[in-house]
Amino acid sequence: MTIVPVSEIPTVSLLFHLKKLVPATPEPDAEVPKPSQSFNDRIGLIRGDITKLEVDAIVNAANELLLGGGGVDGAIHRAAGPGLLKECRTLDGCDTGSAKITGAYDLPCKKVIHAVGPVYSSRYKKASAEDLAGCYTTSLQLAAANACKSIAFSALSTGIYGYPSHDAAHVAIKAVKDFLEGEDGDKLEKVVFCTFVPKDVDAYNYWLPRFFPSTEPEAESDWEEVEGGESAENGPAPVEEGEAMEVEKPAEETTDVTLPDVPTAEPTDGGPSPKKQKPNDEEKL
Numbered sequence: 001m002t003i004v005p006v007s008e009i010p011t012v013s014l015l016f017h018l019k020k021l022v023p024a025t026p027e028p029d030a031e032v033p034k035p036s037q038s039f040n041d042r043i044g045l046i047r048g049d050i051t052k053l054e055v056d057a058i059v060n061a062a063n064e065l066l067l068g069g070g071g072v073d074g075a076i077h078r079a080a081g082p083g084l085l086k087e088c089r090t091l092d093g094c095d096t097g098s099a100k101i102t103g104a105y106d107l108p109c110k111k112v113i114h115a116v117g118p119v120y121s122s123r124y125k126k127a128s129a130e131d132l133a134g135c136y137t138t139s140l141q142l143a144a145a146n147a148c149k150s151i152a153f154s155a156l157s158t159g160i161y162g163y164p165s166h167d168a169a170h171v172a173i174k175a176v177k178d179f180l181e182g183e184d185g186d187k188l189e190k191v192v193f194c195t196f197v198p199k200d201v202d203a204y205n206y207w208l209p210r211f212f213p214s215t216e217p218e219a220e221s222d223w224e225e226v227e228g229g230e231s232a233e234n235g236p237a238p239v240e241e242g243e244a245m246e247v248e249k250p251a252e253e254t255t256d257v258t259l260p261d262v263p264t265a266e267p268t269d270g271g272p273s274p275k276k277q278k279p280n281d282e283e284k285l
């Protein structure tokens with residue numbers, strides 16, 4: 001039941017440095033974003049239970065009623081206690097693609113932002129993407145307007161609502177980057193993506209380096225091509241285990257997934273780095 005202080009949530013900069021994020025291989029004609037130390041120092045990635053994060057605001061994957069539910073919504077309401085539901089009852093629900101903010105009650109964070117992601121529809125991909133982006137943007141605006149300097153997102157819509165993880169991570173990271181580049185961007189000191197299940201871990205490990213390239217001087221040189229890597233069903237080959245620091249998962253969620261072990265040591269400086277597999281860089285969207 002360990003609470004994770006915001007300062008202990010690994011940043012993209014740290015994950016590149018520890019070689020737990022793999023720099024992207026540039027596509028021949030693709031435009032590569034300019035690396036930004038400031039962004040890489042402010043984007044966090046952690047795998048585990050969002051209710052354990054001691055950030056200013058966590059973002060719940062809610063539904064339009066805002067009265068609790070399953071998945072991360074259930075976990076947040078259980079950990080917050082009955083005061084949260086009581087406050088949610090006063091909010092009169094929330095539209096899909098938007099978000100509302102409440103207190104956090106017994107949670108270690110200060111605020112809960114309840115975002116209503118879309119139920120994914122492959123027939124209406126564009127509308128789904130707009131609604132999902134709206135959740136991220138509204139949540140960031142609410143955080144900034146409520147003096148929250150750190151915010152952690154669950155992978156909105158990727159559970160019960162069925163949004164494919166790679167597509168959802170692309171939308172989420174783009175919305176966050178757009179916000180950080182905007183006029184209120186510097187109000188947020190840390191924006192964290194909190195993953196929970198392997199498909200989302202893979203998606204964020206794939207997409208974060210493509211939006212937030214490494215600033216490490218020799219980031220590319222240590223990675224070697226390995227033949228015969230497996231491919232994940234819906235995306236690039238999964239990277240090796242322990243990509244991002246983990247926090248404890250609630251017992252009820254651990255039954256159908258095998259989680260990698262928590263990394264316990266940094267790679268040693270002297271010895272040769274283990275051979276790692278480059279991710280498959282094919283565009284998946």
Ligand code: AR6
Nearest residue numbers: 049050061063069070071072075155157158159160161196
């Ligand atoms: N911490 C972090 N992430 C979690 C946790 C947790 N404790 N538990 C689950 N996740 P979902 P949705 C991840 O289904 O798809 C509810 O009933 C999970 O692995 O919670 O937006 C609501 O009331 C997945 O990656 O939300 C709505 O009715 C992500 O959280 C509906 O589900 C979101 O999965 C919303 O569906």
